[in-house]
Each structure stands twice: as structure tokens, then as C-alpha cells.
Amino acid sequence: MANKAQPVTKGLLDRLNEERVLISDGATGTYLQSHGLEAGGCPELMNATHPETIRGMAREYFDAGSDMVQTNSFGGSSYMLKKYNLGERVEELNRLAAENACSSAPPEGLVLGSIGPTGELLEPSGSATTDGVYSAFVEQVQGLAAGGVDGFCIETMSDYAEIALAIRAAKDTTELPVVATMAFDKGPRGFFTMFGIMPAQAAEKLAEAGADVVGSNCGIAIEDMIDIIAAMRSATDKPILAHINAGIPKIENNQIVYPHTPDHMAQQIRKVVDAGANIVGGCCGTGPDHVRAFVQAIRASRNSV
Amino acid sequence: MAKITDITNQFVRDQIEQFIDSEVEQQHIIQLYAQATPDMQDIAAGIIDGQHKTVDCLTRAALDGGTAALDVMDNGLIAGMAIVGIKFRDNFIFVPEVLACARAMKAGMAHIEPILSESGIEPVGKVIMGTVRGDLHDIGKNLCIMMLRGSGFAVVDLGVDTSPNDFIAAVEEYQAPVVGMSALLTTTMPNMGKTIEAFIDADMRDDVHFMVGGAPVTRDFADEMGADGYGDSAIECVEVAKQLIGVKTERRTEP
Numbered sequence: 001m002a003n004k005a006q007p008v009t010k011g012l013l014d015r016l017n018e019e020r021v022l023i024s025d026g027a028t029g030t031y032l033q034s035h036g037l038e039a040g041g042c043p044e045l046m047n048a049t050h051p052e053t054i055r056g057m058a059r060e061y062f063d064a065g066s067d068m069v070q071t072n073s074f075g076g077s078s079y080m081l082k083k084y085n086l087g088e089r090v091e092e093l094n095r096l097a098a099e100n101a102c103s104s105a106p107p108e109g110l111v112l113g114s115i116g117p118t119g120e121l122l123e124p125s126g127s128a129t130t131d132g133v134y135s136a137f138v139e140q141v142q143g144l145a146a147g148g149v150d151g152f153c154i155e156t157m158s159d160y161a162e163i164a165l166a167i168r169a170a171k172d173t174t175e176l177p178v179v180a181t182m183a184f185d186k187g188p189r190g191f192f193t194m195f196g197i198m199p200a201q202a203a204e205k206l207a208e209a210g211a212d213v214v215g216s217n218c219g220i221a222i223e224d225m226i227d228i229i230a231a232m233r234s235a236t237d238k239p240i241l242a243h244i245n246a247g248i249p250k251i252e253n254n255q256i257v258y259p260h261t262p263d264h265m266a267q268q269i270r271k272v273v274d275a276g277a278n279i280v281g282g283c284c285g286t287g288p289d290h291v292r293a294f295v296q297a298i299r300a301s302r303n304s305v
Numbered sequence: 306m307a308k309i310t311d312i313t314n315q316f317v318r319d320q321i322e323q324f325i326d327s328e329v330e331q332q333h334i335i336q337l338y339a340q341a342t343p344d345m346q347d348i349a350a351g352i353i354d355g356q357h358k359t360v361d362c363l364t365r366a367a368l369d370g371g372t373a374a375l376d377v378m379d380n381g382l383i384a385g386m387a388i389v390g391i392k393f394r395d396n397f398i399f400v401p402e403v404l405a406c407a408r409a410m411k412a413g414m415a416h417i418e419p420i421l422s423e424s425g426i427e428p429v430g431k432v433i434m435g436t437v438r439g440d441l442h443d444i445g446k447n448l449c450i451m452m453l454r455g456s457g458f459a460v461v462d463l464g465v466d467t468s469p470n471d472f473i474a475a476v477e478e479y480q481a482p483v484v485g486m487s488a489l490l491t492t493t494m495p496n497m498g499k500t501i502e503a504f505i506d507a508d509m510r511d512d513v514h515f516m517v518g519g520a521p522v523t524r525d526f527a528d529e530m531g532a533d534g535y536g537d538s539a540i541e542c543v544e545v546a547k548q549l550i551g552v553k554t555e556r557r558t559e560p
Contacts, residue, residue: 039496119442196402251526
């Protein structure tokens with residue numbers, strides 16, 4: 001398979017216009033943990049130390065049928081990398097994350113630069129400043145863009161102020177499309193982020209902040225994701241992405257196990273699409289087998305229409 | 306039985322009516338506030354509203370006016386946090402609001418702590434807190450620490466990436482009966498169990514109670530690893546710590 005040397009001719013938004021549902025990838029962390037990442041190790045450092053593993057991950061997801069993969073750069077902001085004394089290597093590690101994924105992509109395979117939370121709370125809740133967080137996201141965006149990403153996936157966010165800064169950093173710095181997703185928990189009064197944002201409100205506010213695609217990832221199992229996506233769909237016309245965990249982790253024989261099998265998730269994935277998702281993929285606990293099952297389930301239902 | 310009209314502070318009354326659904330819980334809170342003077346209720350209102358400057362001024366004024374430090378703490382600050390805890394648990398407020406309340410609590414405690422330690426009053430209990438080895442996340446742990454301190458606990462914060470040996474050394478040094486362990490990553494969750502094993506190997510398991518928490522941590526997981534307590538939220542952390550050291554809800558008195 002020829003690898004793409006150039007940016008894709010059809011970007012994310014064109015693809016979304018043409019095809020009803022795109023399939024994203026599965027988890028990065030879960031994959032890396034089963035491929036040599038030690039507990040407490042820095043995943044982003046592997047872009048430099050184990051490029052073959054990172055390229056292999058992207059290849060496996062594309063081979064499984066992913067239309068897009070995410071770069072190994074979730075914790076690639078200076079705030080996160082500083083914790084591993086890698087604060088000086090933001091540009092390099094993000095660029096390499098993008099280059100590694102792009103080198104495994106087929107010509108029309110999309111690569112989205114993953115941007116996760118800084119791990120700091122903005123003032124006044126915490127000590128991080130708006131300027132500091134914005135600059136950190138700009139730096140990360142620049143590294144990812146230099147490595148050739150086709151867009152960004154800003155994900156697992158809880159605080160609207162933080163995700164809005166990341167969206168702005170991406171939009172101010174590049175022309176590339178931006179996916180923005182938040183992580184919701186199920187509480188006694190419904191779904192909320194840690195900062196109290198509800199799915200419908202998130203869909204509206206993320207679009208307002210400039211996101212081209214809005215969505216939800218992590219936090220809950222697929223049965224709850226159906227409700228979250230439906231709530232988001234009621235509030236926006238933007239394309240919606242759902243990156244779904246393989247259930248809530250349990251421990252078995254001292255090992256962390258994500259209970260939802262590819263089959264279990266594949267049986268539900270159509271409902272996520274019917275609720276309004278335009279891009280579906282996996283989050284924690286999912287792997288290439290989940291992606292294969294999603295592809296089959298979506299294609300089967302597409303053919304049966 | 307105390308009635309809501311026994312509470313003079315209108316803001317507190319509104320909060321109770323608006324945010325506390327359970328009748329039993331409402332009665333418990335009303336009872337708590339009915340024993341508080343209007344001044345103490347004002348301090349509690351400042352806590353609930355997250356107004357650290359107000360709490361700072363009112364606490365100072367109450368102490369200067371001769372109210373006992375423990376009275377201010379129990380009937381003002383802790384009473385305020387009791388409502389904050391319920392609102393947080395029931396999704397009426399979220400992390401930013403709780404942090405503002407915790408900051409207000411801290412402003413009040415800054416006046417109270419020196420008086421308590423001068424008069425030889427022991428903290429409610431002593432807790433060692435840390436995020437386990439390999440995990441660098443501390444927002445949840447810090448929230449727990451604020452809640453514990455706000456409830457009168459002395460907390461030793463070991464920070465993030467805490468090895469089993471660091472926990473053991475801290476227990477030896479501070480003689481704390483409770484160790485709280487936090488993790489955000491599923492990959493580092495097993496290090497909670499490993500820490501407990503290290504205490505068993507060091508023949509110190511019987512010296513301490515372990516409580517665990519963190520976004521991916523469940524009660525089943527806590528049971529599986531042999532922890533003594535599990536909390537679903539920073540608020541529960543306080544209740545769990547109290548249960549573990551057997552603190553009764555009786556009021557303490559100054560000697």
C-alpha cells in the first residue's frame with residue numbers, strides 16, 4: 001500500500017460531507033501499554049525512542065479499516081511533558097508523533113493530531129494562566145502541523161475555558177479542521193463533565209468556540225454514549241464524533257480488564273450512529289479488533305439499507 | 306425537633322430547601338444549623354457561596370468577639386462544607402465551585418489552626434495522602450486533601466508518583482492511622498494493591514487503614530486489592546476517613 005507523502009486531497013470535512021459515517025481508530029494508551037509502555041512511562045517519548053511501535057499502531061488501525069487515526073500526542077503539551085522533564089521537546093515529540101502516523105497512512109487515510117488536557121486548572125480554580133495554556137497549545141499545534149496532520153482532535157476535556165483555548169490555538173495557527181470532544185461522567189442528575197458541562201451545552205459551546213466537529217470521548221460505556229450523542233445532536237448541526245471506552249475497567253487477577261468485547265460494542269455501535277454520530281471509534285480499552293468489528297457493523301447496516 | 310425556621314440566615318435556608326432533596330438529610334442539616342448562632346450561620350453561608358474574603362473577615366471577627374475556635378470551626382466552617390458536600394455529590398455544583406468553597410474554608414482555617422494547636426487540641430485525625438507510583442495526576446487527590454483539611458484532619462501530602470516505600474516511610478514518620486491512595490490511570494491502579502502488599506511485607510499492614518479513590522477506581526476494585534475504604538468523590542473521602550479512624554459525630558470541646 002502506498003503511503004501518503006502529501007496531505008490528503010480530500011480533507012476531513014469533505015469526507016464527512018460525502019460519507020455518512022467515518023470510522024476512527026481505537027485507543028492509543030491501551031495499545032502502547034501492551035507494546036512496551038511501562039506504567040508511569042511517557043507515551044509521547046516513544047515517538048522518538050520507539051518510532052516503529054508508533055508507526056505499527058497507526059498501520060494496524062488503518063489495516064483494521066480506520067478512515068482516520070490519531071497521533072500519539074495526547075499528553076504532548078509542555079505542561080504534561082514537563083512532568084517527565086521533557087518540557088523542552090514539545091515541538092520535536094509532536095512533530096514525530098505526526099510523522100510516525102502519517103508514514104503509516106494510506107493515501108486517503110486521515111491523521112488527526114491528538115491534544116489532551118494540560119492537567120492544570122486555569123485561574124481562578126488553579127494556577128494556570130490563560131496566556132500560558134494558550135501558548136502551550138499553540139506550541140503543540142505547531143509541532144503536529146509541522147509533522148503533517150490533516151486536522152486536530154482535542155479530547156477528554158472537562159473545562160470549557162481550556163478546550164476553547166485549544167480550539168483557538170489550532171484555528172489561529174493553522175487552517176486545519178478541528179474536532180473537539182469532552183469527557184462526561186454519569187452522575188445522579190445526568191451527564192456532566194468535571195466542570196459541570198452537559199452534553200447539549202457542550203455541543204453548542206464547542207461549535208461556538210470554532211470546532212468543526214464536536215463530540216464526546218472516554219468516561220462512560222457505550223450504552224451511555226448513545227444518550228450523550230443524542231443530547232449533543234439535539235443541540236447542533238455540526239458533525240459529531242464519539243470515541244467510546246470498552247466499558248468501565250475492572251480488575252481480574254490483578255490485571256485491568258475492559259469488559260466490552262468487539263462484538264458487544266459492535267452490536268451497539270449502530271445505535272450511536274443513529275443517535276447522531278458521524279464519526280465513531282474507540283477510546284480506552286479498545287484496539288484494532290474493535291475497529292474491525294465497528295467497520296463490519298457499520299458496513300453491514302449500510303448495505304442493508 | 307428543629308425546624309427550618311429556626312435557622313436565621315435566609316441564604317442558608319434557601320440552600321437547604323433548594324438543594325437537599327432527602328428529608329432525612331434535610332433534617333440532619335437543619336439540626337446542625339439550628340445549634341449555630343446567626344454569626345456562625347453567616348460564616349457557613351460564606352463557605353457555601355465560596356466567598357473567601359467574607360469568611361476571612363467573619364472568622365476573624367467571631368474569634369475576636371470571643372467565640373471559641375472549635376465553635377467557629379464546627380458551627381461555621383464545617384457546617385458550611387456539609388452543604389457544599391451534598392451539592393457536589395448531587396451535581397448541583399462542580400469542581401470549580403467546590404474549589405472556591407475550599408478556598409473560603411482555608412481562609413477561615415488559617416485563623417483557627419494556630420489557636421487549636423496552641424491550646425493543644427488534636428486534629429480530628431491524621432491522614433497520609435499520595436497519588437501512587439507512576440501516576441502524575443493530582444487534581445482529585447488535592448480536592449480530597451482540601452476536604453479533609455476543611456473537616457479538621459491533619460494531612461501529610463506526599464504528592465504524585467509515590468512509591469510504596471515513600472508511603473511506608475511516611476507512616477513511620479508521622480504515625481498516621483490512615484493512608485489515602487489516588488490514581489487516575491488504569492495502568493497505575495494496580496500500584497495501589499502493590500503498595501498494600503509492601504505494607505504486608507514490611508509487617509505494617511495492621512498499623513494503617515487504606516482508603517482509595519480516583520476516576521477509574523471502583524468499589525469492587527478497592528475490595529479486590531484489600532483496601533479498607535473506598536470513596537466515590539472528594540466528599541466521601543472525608544466520611545471514609547472518619548469511619549476508618551472511628552470518629553464519632555460527637556462534638557469536641559476545648560480543654
